[in-house]
Amino acid sequence: MAGNDRGLAARAAWLSFIGGYTQEEIAQRLGLSRVKINRLIAEATEAGLVRVFVEGTAAECVALEDQIAAHWKLDFCSVSPTVDGGLLPLRTLAAAGAHYLHGVLERGEAKVIGVGHGRTLDEIVKYLPRVERPDVKFVSLLGSLTRHAAANPFDVIHRLSEVTGAECYFMPAPFFADSFADKKVLLGQKGLKDVFALAKAAELYIVGIGEIGVHAHMLSTRTTTEKELREVKQAGAVGEVLGRFLDKEGRVVAAELNDRAVAIKLEDIKGKPVIAIAGGADKPLAIMAVLESRLIKGLITDEDTAKAIVDRINAGSKAGETKKSKQNRWRGESHV
Incomplete structure (x- = not known):
């Protein structure tokens, strides 16, 4: 133009x-x-000259927010009406995520913000209004050197720095090391140690959640191979956060790929303000796995994904009630 x-x-x-x-x-x-x-x-x-936020939430979304927040005891859950179709409602999630981050920056709630990876976090910057915050630091939570530019976490925090004037720190290492021995060598580098120290000191963490399947972002960007994803899936993984693959109970599975992740440890951020921004047709199981880990304090998602999650919660509750009813009948018959 x-x-x-x-x-x-x-x-x-x-x-x-x-x-x-x-x-x-x-x-x-x-x-x-x-x-x-x-x-x-x-x-x-x-051209990105217009950034529009809509205050307020539809009543149906509020009901979904309440049920998800109550089930996992979250500090908050934000559900936005899904405005785009397809597997990944990118515009919906990006607009909601930008609205949240803009509020954090305007209120000065965090001076050091750790940022994960993924298409959604990358898209958020396009919806974020310019707000000068030179006193803020953005730091990547995982290795920023990837085979494919579309997956590069460095680009995310670099663009955040451009929009906000904040300082930007990235991890000069691959997301996954070729071996655990290589990872140990990398972690011994002073430059990487300093970034890890800053990441551990962050006051807020914003992360994405990855699915395990044919549409996995890590697969399409060649961050992982089909063989590696097949191995973590066989180990019971249904979702990923910060390079760690979790089973449906929220436990890190026993897989070599988890050991090779050059990223902040989940235990280093547990109990801190960790906000996940994720959604899409392939994501409910992955999101629920990460929520089961009790790592997440807040969730930002879209209405279709929230409905799928709540349907699974309700289905699980009904299954539990049916099982309990059968057990009670069995106990009653055993006394006859």
Whole structure:
């Protein structure tokens, strides 16, 4: 977009979203056609000049939030109406995540923020309004050198730094070392030790959650191989957080890949403010596994994913009641 058009686009977007003017009124004020105004507003949105947050939540979403928060004793759960289809509701999650992070930054709630990996966390930056916070530090929680640029955690915190003016620290190491011996060598490097120390001192952690399956992001970005994912799945894994693969009970499975993760240990952040932003058709089991680990204090997800999680909670409760009823009948018959 040319400089003059960019300025006009910003002005048209301001009059529309902030001023509340109709496109006809904006066209009259700027002396342009309505078609031109429509195009300028669309271009402003596509160029990232417009960041829109909607305050308030639909009643159905509130009910889902309450049930999920109560079941896992979360500090909070945020459920947003799903606005995009497909396996991953990226726009929904990114907008909700940006809204949360913007509030944290505006209120000055954390000076050191640890950031995980994934498409959702990367997309959040596109929805985050510019807010100057040079006193804040963003630090990656895992190795930032990957085979595929789309999975690079360094890019996430680098862009966060551009939007906020905050300091940015990344781990100069691969996400997964080739062997445990290689990992030990890497962890002995002073540069990496300093970043790990800063990560452990973070006041807030924002993480993504990975699924285990054919659509796994780690597989599509070649962060892991099919063989490695098959091995962790055979070990009972259903989800991943910060390079650790968990079973449905939230326990880290016995798999070599877990030992090779160059990332902050889960025990180092347990009990601290850890917020997960995750959703999608493939994610309910993975999200529930991470929630079962009791690592997460807050969850930001979309309505479709929340419904799937609540359906599983309710199905589990009914199964438990049926089993208890059968046991009671058996006890009663045994006394006859």
